[in-house]
Amino acid sequence: MSQYLYVTESENDEPIEIPSEEDGTLLVSTVAAQFPGACALKYRNPETGNFRGIRLNEGKLFPPSGSWGSQVYIAVFPKENKRKGDEGVENPMVKSKRMEKKCSDLIVLGLPWKSSEEDLKKYFCQFGELVFSQVKRDSKTGQSKGFGFIRFNDYDAQVKCLSQRHMIDGRWCDVTIPNSNENAAQQSVSRKVFVARCTEDITAEDLRNYFNRFGEVIDVFIPKPFRSFAFVTFSDPDVARGLCGEDHIIKGTSVHVTTAAPKGGDKFGNENRMGRGGGANFGRGHMGFGPPVGNPVQVLSK
């Protein structure tokens, strides 16, 4: 029997529902219709956190265990640009890829009180597809606070959008990079990252599964009671640092990754006292990565 299954291009995109065939298989051509160039599917095995490939024969994809279930499958492309880089270490392009222009959440100021997430999508889709939109509201009344956040899939769309003012339902609105993202490039180094803006439905396993694609996750810690943040520790500090400053969408929530330092006092693993020069001797002296618009100022106090 035919069913709709969830497929996404990358795990932090919103999935698209696409139909299988009557015999339960899924045609690669069906996948490619939504994801041009896609040649296969994979999915995250919840037990191991690893990717599993979907069996493919003569253009037909076969459900892993009889049925496709409700999990999200990921489209696979030929020669996909890999993000985690064992062999990519020697390829400078791989590294700089992460420091390259990537989309981040954008704050939208001055929204009409009545504007909703849907309104944001309707307006901003003229620049490109939104993978995230949110209107900040009073938790009690639900009344909009007059600002929100959006995120594009495509960096060019973001650039275009940032370059102008926006008339949304009769009001001029400004779109900028949020201040909270400014600490993107310069961060101290640790194997552990702080994941802000978590929601309660994001479990430790969700975090592990999500972040495992960037490098081996060796620990996930979610404070109890719920405090809307979490810590994720990687085996490789480079991976941790590479993620800092980024926004990631997990289960529809945009979380923000920074170094795990602001508060201090963590149970497991690293104590981040960066008092001496110690702590962070990963690799050679040159820390490369000349940030294009370098902000060499390191905030010390606080």
Added chain:
DNA sequence: GTTGAGCGTT
């Protein structure tokens, strides 16, 4: 039931 600079429940 109002409002109009801001920055996302560390």
